[in-house]
Amino acid sequence: MDTAPKRILLIDMDDILRRTLAEQLSAQDGLRPFPVASGEEALAHLAMHGADAALLDATLAAQGLIPALRAGGLSGPLLLLLPVGMGVPIGGDDHLTKPIRLGTLLTRLKALLNQTDTQSASAGMDDILSLGPYRFLPAAKRLETLDGTRIRLTEKETQILNHLCRRGGTAPREDILDGVWGYGAGINTHTLETHIYRLRRKLAAGQPLVMRIEGGYRLATAPVPA
Missing domain, CATH: 1.10.10.10 (Winged helix-like DNA-binding domain superfamily/Winged helix DNA-binding domain)
Known part of the structure; x- marks a missing residue:
């Protein structure tokens, strides 16, 4: 059984939010956040280290970052962080509206990770x-x-x-x-x-x-x- 921490790529332009979420996620067992401020940093990190999931500022997502992340090797879940009043860009697996509540974020993120693990291990995923x-x-x-x-x-x-x-x-x-x-x-x-x-x-x-x-x-x- 894989007990390594899940690598969470945290991509947001808001310095305060990014640092806060990184500190909060670091305090959780089984999660290891990697905060970056731009799409370029995110793609560079993904190429070097990979990631099990990503939290993505929806403003960056709307600029076309989601396809780039997928092409760069992100196969795990992607949770979008939406500014108030913004529509949901296509391509995410779930979304939350800012301001972010830690409890809700953890519930959604862990559910995504757990279901991805379960689905990947379940019978039938290799069937056509x-x-x-x-x-x-x-x-x-x-x-x-x-x-x-x-x-x-x-x-x-x-x-x-x-x-x-x-x-x-x-x-x-x-x-x-x-x-x-x-x-x-x-x-x-x-x-x-x-x-x-x-x-x-x-x-x-x-x-x-x-x-x-x-x-x-x-x-x-x-x-x-x-």
């Missing part, structure tokens, strides 16, 4: 499944169409689809939240709906993949081995 007109490759975090077009998935989009596949194609909303984010039933959050909405946007020109049903979601077609 057919979902109607798509081939689903969980380990590669992508869908492929019959003509070979590749559609990149975020960590959470991958986990949502994988969770539905492991449930036979249908799951209650609370079950998905608990299985993918680690949230208990009754949590008031639109995180799941936001991720499914963005997945649908990616597939706008293709056949719908995830459909809303009463109390939950289902895949448009049953998963079968490719």
Whole structure:
């Protein structure tokens, strides 16, 4: 079992917030923050040392940093820190609005890390499944169409689809939240709906993949081995 601290890349232009969060995260068992102030510093650190997750100022995310981080090797969860009133950039796995409450941040971050570890170790992540007109490759975090077009998935989009596949194609909303984010039933959050909405946007020109049903979601077609 890996007991090494999780490396958290903390990317924020606000010096005070960055230092404060770094101090608070350093005091937590199992977390090791690496604070940087810019995208350039973040990419340089990622290339040299890697990271298990990232906390990212949404202002930098809106400037195109998320694809650069993913291309630079960040495969773990990415939690966006949003200024008040700012929309949520595409590509994050979860988000919090500033000012940041440490308890909420730790809950969300640890849930993301735990679920990433669980999903990576779970059976089926190396399988390739057919979902109607798509081939689903969980380990590669992508869908492929019959003509070979590749559609990149975020960590959470991958986990949502994988969770539905492991449930036979249908799951209650609370079950998905608990299985993918680690949230208990009754949590008031639109995180799941936001991720499914963005997945649908990616597939706008293709056949719908995830459909809303009463109390939950289902895949448009049953998963079968490719």
